[in-house]
Amino acid sequence: MPAEATTVTRPAAQSLTHRFRTAARHIEKHTPEHRDRAVDGLRALALLAVPLGHWLLGGFTVRGGGALHNASPLSALGFLAPLSWVLQLLGIFFLVGGYSSVLSLRRSQERGGTTGQWLRGRLVRLGRPVLGVTAVWAVLLPVLALLGVPGATLRTAAVLVVQPLWFVGIYACVTALTPYCARAARRWGAWTALPLMGAVAVVDVLRYGPYAEQVPSWTGLLNLLPGWLFAYQLGVCWGEGRLRRRGALVLLAGGTVLFAVLVLVFGYPASMVGVPGETRTNAHPPSLLVLALAAVQCGAAVLLRDRIARVLRRPALWAPVVVVNLSAMTILCWHQTAMLAAAVPASRAGGTVAGLIGAPDSPGWVLARLAWLPVFAGVLVALGSVTRRFETSWRGTGRAARALAGALAAAFALYAVAVV
Template sequence: MSRTDSTSPTRPTRRTALAGTIEKIEARTPAHRDRAIDGLRALAVLAVPTGHWLLGGFTLDRDGALHNASPLATFGGFAPVSWVLQMLGIFFLVGGYASVLSYRRRPATTSAWLRQRLVRLGRPVLGVTAVWAVLVPVLYGLGVPEATLRTGSTLIVQPLWFVGVYTVVTALTPYCVRAAHAMGAWAAAPLLVTVAVVDFLRYGPYADTMPSWLSMVNVLPGWLFAYQIGVSWGEGRIGRRGARVLLVGGSVLFAALLLVFHYPASMVGVPGEVRTNSHPPSLLVLALAAAQSGAAILLRDRIGRLLTKPAVWAPVVVVNLSAMTILCWHQTAMLAVAVPGSFLGPVAGLTTAPDSLGWIVARLTWMPLFATLLVVIGRYARGFDGPWKTGTRAAKARRAAAAGLLAAGFALFALGLT
């Protein structure tokens, strides 16, 4: 047999294997699947790591410890980038739409439906925090400075607040459905008004007399706003006319808040800035969410047609299946590069101050490595998304209790309580 014959097997090439995977995903997709909704969710999910990796940086102190920094502190003109990457409004919109469809089809009681959805959200959070509870003392023993560990812990917790808020919002689905039936497209209006009143009190002429906790009142109505729009959309109470009102009204309000009322331009927190739009959400966040929601509803059909192409649809499926893994572990992927890099001294785009255009170019070159590490980490971390399949019920309960204790310990450390 010739050398050519011995090396010409029928093993599929990588391209053939990829094509086969795409075909399998297409074949397994139910005909009734709303591809546009999945596409919007995937877009919102990917915006989270992209925003954190691009708009978050580090500085090194004299002891070689990492501290959080942001290029927006130097390049205020880049604030519009945060308008594009702040897509939590879309995530809550799609979440409300999907939840109401699931709520209609619930096979058991409302409490059983809620329990199932909340457990699905809680497992990945428990997994990442339990793992980091183990990593922190190990890394400290290897010589990683405590300040670096606290910085990293803050970054791990940073996206998890969203899961907590989303859990509460999901639990309110039955009430959102009732509001949609009673008020239709206007069901979200009281939430907007609540945030506007709180903003007036905390930023207006009487701001000095207001209690410091007042801003926290905006947390629930601020993030429930887009979710309620999604519920009303899923209930068929918002059509194209309502979507146009959301798009135009949200855009006008957004511009007025920036130009007339001088809200901070950045949609994410900037170190050193007194005011922030997102923690807790300000009226500017709701204005952006309204405009995004209106655009999403208007573009739904076009997005759905685009996603009928199997090669475009397959990545959307993969991202949606890995959504919680991406949200929970993307900061770990960045830290997996930055922490070792801190021992090398200043590394452009990684541990140098994000105060130059060179840093931005360098950070863009690091992001593919972050993404690759996230894929690698995700292969193992996805095991936390589902229930334990081995062991007795008592053994599973003990493991869950141990993971819970580890997660609680890590939370105390990350919040600076230990």
Template structure:
């Protein structure tokens, strides 16, 4: 999502105030003044909220433990403390992410059509925008892995790092597929409104019935993969309908109440796992691929977003709240692609010190949670510092020689092969 630069737009110039707080207030006021008056600030605010939930969820619900051989291995506090599972209901906000993505995509597609831009050109532009940061982070790790190996970092730590780097990138692949389906989603929304998402819910329900019913032993293990597209397309389709003005407050209440009711029934009566993220050693998972419980949560989240849209938009008329939202939206792919690297930049050297509470100690107590909360500002600081350097990869690579682009693509491909073998 781009934010047009209106530096020459007329309007009152803010006073130049002294001190850090004054300079931040001036910057926020300038950002607010440059924002077009018809900008849908609520969509950007919802996207920023969903984006923040990604690193927060990975940093809080995923841990690292020092193995006997000195390597770092993935662990989760949910394994030892299952009572924390409700936290995942609030930290897993992919329903909001796909809702806003669908709304933004259909609006962008219609603006492009109004300018006479072919759908193929529109899609190619969006694919490039999403693909550049992914190529950058995977190429960087293709270089880092052999360097770390030569420096004596255990092979197990390198495998863990590859898994963590890839962990958020599956989202980009799914999002690209959904983006390519935007014209079809728009046509369905024009005809059926929000009800165009109902067949997707039904598809996921049927697949869940097959893989969890009494006949599950005779169902192929790959059956759940059928849910991969319809499971995430559900919220995206709702977003397309919402962006086209086909879902209002009544629809928001239907989604909120229906989603909450379905979520409660599945959890209480049908024994779905409470956690919305994968738990090591668990027999079932809700998110990979998405289950009907994910659809229920997404429906409730989407309904709440629809109902709160106007209020969020009013809140974000305040420059002090709006400026961070702009920064987050402009750095969305950087945050998504690099937040696990930021954590690893702290944890890998920390592993050399032995067992560090909240960092490399087993995540098996409330003490670990308290210690982990203390590490979050450190992870965030590293991400901000690294992001100021790597955010340039989100912009078009104009002026970059073809041989450099080919080298980046080759490195990214090499990392992909390694990650595929490891994962």
């Protein structure tokens, strides 16, 4: 019997290997010579860190009639905080976003396009997948309620679906500022990022300093734009040729020192993501620690660019990068749904499931969650095979269908605002 299984399995494995190699060669053949592989590789790395971070650092507990509630292993396993330094790669994402946007804008203008036309195209590409996922969830919520899923579980699901979508709104805002970022970069170079860091530092002093009790709670929201524009502006400078190795070294060294000082001297939370029960958070809105980490990431990315480009000359490594980049918004919008697709049915069965449902408070939970990652990834691939059409043009879709999608998305947005 083992010999027969080996005989059957080996041709199947060889067939999969052959298909992958054929696809990789096809992608390599159709990749333009001028394609910046390093930037695409960095974008793919930052993209994959989003679902990996949410899947590793997000757990579920069951309370009150089998209702799912969010939980985090960071609450009990504080030693995992450094893991968030690796998984929080939004600095790199905004860096390559700024780099790509300024080059895209330049090409559009060279073809005779206007800034408005360029911006409209970028925003439509961002908006279609968001409209798709929110419209689908607007239908799913009442269906799940009719099937007996508790309201608390639906609220948890809404929170998780919305969680990565805030990024799209911020990214759209900084994208709209690209022409102004480019002008500033051409005139003053990478120094243009320094006032953004200074603005975040001032707000942090206000909300964490000696007079914090007298400062309104919404003051931290002032960090949203400068906090996320910081790495984007560095990317624009990079694209304009105003950020080179010397500047990258300054970012890497200075960011490392600032990061250490903020954590060890000024008591900033070590985790880059929010921890339930903690009064302070670094990410929402971004604190100065987020910018320090972004500086380190951006400096390292610029310094490693040529080496990354050389590595990605290998077709077997380049092919996955292309696939991830082509599915960027699908990954961002649907990865939480993939995790919920496993957790919600399991919660209905009752009891706990190691690594999926149950208090994430032990190393055993971490090991079990690692075993769930391939399951989440498989579900995401299956979802993406259907939902990736939201990333393509909707020109063939009727006006009534587009209006319905908009109405459903608006209904989900109202629900999310009420419960998040």
